[in-house]
Amino acid sequence: MRITALAGGIGAARFLRGLLAELAARGAGADIGAGHEITVIGNTGDDITLFGLRVCPDLDTVMYTLGGGIHEEQGWGRDGETFAVKAELAAYGVEPQWFGLGDRDFATHIVRSQMLDLGYPLSQVTQALCARWQPGVRLIPMSNDPVETHVVVDDEQGRRAVHFQEWWVRMHAATPALSIVAIGAEDAKPAPGVLEAMAEADIVLFPPSNPVVSIGTILAVPGIRDAVAATMAPVVGVSPIIGGAPVRGMADACLSAIGVETSAAAVAEMYAGLLDGWLVDLSDAADAAMTRAADAAATGPVVRALPLLMSDLAATRAIAAAALDLADELRTDR
């Protein structure tokens, strides 16, 4: 069984951890179980160069989470982290000081930057880093070409574009985004293996990631959206919106920027033509059903409602199980 998932950061990482646990529990006897091969296509639009080092927040969140090195409460960064380097950089007066890189995390960025400087593409660098973490999935960046999401804001400093991380981390997405642009995306090529993983998948999953700056950015790399649309595999998504609001993060601020309302139905609409199945929270079931009823041609995805809060591993496993079951059902239907 080949499963291909698109992934942002925390939401995707937690969902994938539940998916791996569910697959392990199903074991070799089940239809979907042992012998599975999971490919995760990671968003790199959040990547940023800090202090001359290349930082890939989403790839690292997936790698650390699945590899057992994540800061559990925080959801990103390393467990048992210390901040000696950050304190020293501040003592030198080096900017930016709003990005919280810990000492353990710094080592990852040092290794990555050294390999990139030597000419290795990001996909090979990521593979090398994963050789240590053994995340249990094949993690591929969406592209080896640099793509950086920038946000156009207009505040007391005037109208300007800031790096997504600055808007998200320093400004807490509190300043309205006038527009969000994935710089470099239109010239980026999918990393080796990305299109193949989509074409050869038995199941394609959209974890509950930010539909604008995570999944949206991956789909903005020319060729990837077409590959999702063309795959023979059922495509099942998990709504990142619960009860009309993002669970964590500030996805609503991103959706507002592109004129989309913060609802499970509206996010599904963003994925029109791609999704075969769509998992929504019980609190959004009525809304989703209404949307589907309004779809005259009934071309939208099959919607299932269940509790979508990934409160612990058991709850997350149940969501992953529902996604697998829906995909299996949709596959059988074909």
Add this chain to the structure above:
Amino acid sequence: MRITALAGGIGAARFLRGLLAELAARGAGADIGAGHEITVIGNTGDDITLFGLRVCPDLDTVMYTLGGGIHEEQGWGRDGETFAVKAELAAYGVEPQWFGLGDRDFATHIVRSQMLDLGYPLSQVTQALCARWQPGVRLIPMSNDPVETHVVVDDEQGRRAVHFQEWWVRMHAATPALSIVAIGAEDAKPAPGVLEAMAEADIVLFPPSNPVVSIGTILAVPGIRDAVAATMAPVVGVSPIIGGAPVRGMADACLSAIGVETSAAAVAEMYAGLLDGWLVDLSDAADAAMTRAADAAATGPVVRALPLLMSDLAATRAIAAAALDLADELRTDR
């Protein structure tokens, strides 16, 4: 009063700290005291690129020691140091693992590397780092051009050249050096200010640094030896050899490589034509006197014997005071 000193690492840094304390104690009223301007020309032959970061051990040892950030017992590296980054790099299997960079130290190398990558010359980078440490001296690298000392060895792995740091730190200089080569030195230019600091000095000092791989490397940069020979200032050196042995470090292994015996007299001979005054330890006084007596033309430096062990700041101040006094005497003689 303008004082210019050449400097390696630990020995020079401690001597310079004693010099600053002595000058501060003499105050404004003395011939040599307040209003002094000290320029330190640092060896960069020990510099090495590790994990893609540029490390300048000698410059940093001087900067940390005079700036109050040194690991006091160790003599190099930062006080209160932690090693999270190093442990992580080892977990990634990244080499080399024999070089002990701490987290605080890493920050210095990250800042330096970022500035070098942006195109700033090492002299400006060093100035920027010193803006934080306020070492009380103007610290200039001997050259902005890369010079890296390599050591030719012949062991079970065959005859080959290894970076000085590998020979010094990993091999503990236990494998005999067949030769020592400062790669890049012959094409290096003195950094801005180096030749001026020598020409305009009132006193030139050679602290007790390794005569081969520290002072010797600085003097190997074309123009610097000539500038020392040509300066009108008295040049006073402090022997790094006490009782026929290096106080710390493995200078004897370096001296053997170039066929020079490990003695205060032999080191003075290496500096022939440069030194006007030479401070030796009491234990080496007879040897030094004999050497001077044998010098038919009596062209060698004026030799003074005193305790040269820099056991604490008071002892170090006394050595610096003797160097200043001898320089003053030699200046008056002219």
